[in-house]
Amino acid sequence: MNSATAGSTLRHDVRVISLIGTAHFFSHFYQLVLPPLYGMLRAEFDVSFAALGALTGTMFVASGVSQPVAGFLVDRYGARTVLLAGLALFAGATAALGLAPNFWTMFLLSALAGLGNAVFHPADFAILNASVDPRRLGRAYGVHGIAGNLGWVAAVPLSLYLGELFGWRTALIALGCLGLAATVYLASQRDAMVDHRRPKTERGAPIPLAEDVRMLMAPHILLSFGFFALMSMALIGVQTFVPQALTQFHGMPMELAGAALTAFLIGGVFGTLTGGVVADRFRHPEMIICSAMTAFAVVFLILVIPGLPHVLILSVFVITGMLMGLAGPPRDMLVRDRTPAGSAGKVYGFIYAGLDAGAAVMPPVFGWLLDRGAPRAVFVLMSLVIALSVLTVLQLRRPAAVATTP
Secondary structure, rough: OHHHOOOOOHHHHHHHHHHHHHHHHHHHHOOOOOOHHHHHHHHHHHHOOHHHHHHHHHHHHHHHHHHHHHHHHHHHHHHHHHHHHHHHHHHHHHHHHHOOOOOHHHHHHHHHHHHOOOOOOHHHHHHHHOOOOHHHHHHHHHHHHHHHHHHHHHHHHHHHHHHHHHHHHHHHHHHHHHHHHHHHHHOOOOOOOOOOOOOOOOOOOOOHHHHHHHOOOOOHHHHHHHHHHHHHHHHHHHHHHHHHHHHHHHHHOOOHHHHHHHHHHHHHHHHHHHHHHHHHOOOOOHHHHHHHHHHHHHHHHHHHHOOOOHHHHHHHHHHHHHHHHHHHHHHHHHHHHOOOOOHHHHHHHHHHHHHHHHHHHHHHHHHHHHHOOHHHHHHHHHHHHHHHHHHHHOOOOOOOOOOOOO
16 A cells, blocks of 8 residues: 555545546547548548548547557656546547548548557556545446546537537637647646656666566466457447347337447446445455446346336346446456556556557447347347456456566
8 A cells, every 4th residue: 555545535535536537527428529520521522421430430449459558658747647648639639520621531640649649547447446545445436437428529519519510620629629628627727646756777777578478478467458448349349339239139229229339328327426435345346347247148138138128127227237337446456456566557458458449349240140130139239248257357367476566
């Protein structure tokens, strides 16, 4: 336990959690400001929706590839500096998209935005672990997750509203400037955030890169990466193709199928709040995760039964959303418990890249199943993926030599 965090006051912790929550809000916010403007971009540049999708995909590929690198930078140069640079880059690239002279320039700017997005998980968690009293870390992780979800919620209507009122270029410039202003504010509050740097060797030299890479290849780190990837596979399924599967298999109107996704997200907010409290009071995160994910797999399988009442289907999504949210803070606590001293940046950066990997793998599989008229298989596959995630957690053991200081 870090002595600084152990003695931090509630007021200080709330301040730090609010600052990091603000940063995480903008990271999710900028992920979704562009899609609502697709129609305007398509009309101006005369491009396909596939090309527009590739534009957003470029950002996520750049983010996923560079997130482990961002983790190394956090450990070497400090989380505060990296976080502020990433937010400034993400916001600045978004504003620059509004000035792009042609469509192809937007791909370069989207890649730069992805580089900015890559810093948030390793930097956020490094600062939270170093700044917040360990007795409140579960709730800190919960607020962090909810702030990100609120960023998604706010992005779509605000981007649409500004785009329709002033045009897509002005909308992107204005939204980008909003994040730049937030960067200035966070920089003015940086003293509240305890920085994080990788310890050096006994001779004062930085830890060799080969030793860091060996640490990331440890079985418990790779299992954690696999767990994040499997959770992401199920989550991306709910967000992308489950509404279509509900329409095909259960005959739900698309509007009601979309409401099922909303029910899942709302359930996730309440589940995350609960998970933060539980993670602080029950110091066995692997048991919380296994219980929540096992229940998720069982409840979700109800959807393979034909002719279910629509009210019951919506209830399934509320419950499974709560279970997914419940597992969130304990999941982050599990990673913290298995992170060597001073390596929070690279460990969180590497493990959270599993979310991008899972999101990249599964959409084509779910789409292939729906193209072949097998919507029931989508529900079965999602339950199996969640069951596999439980197996990865069961394989994790608390390493005796691992220190949990940030």
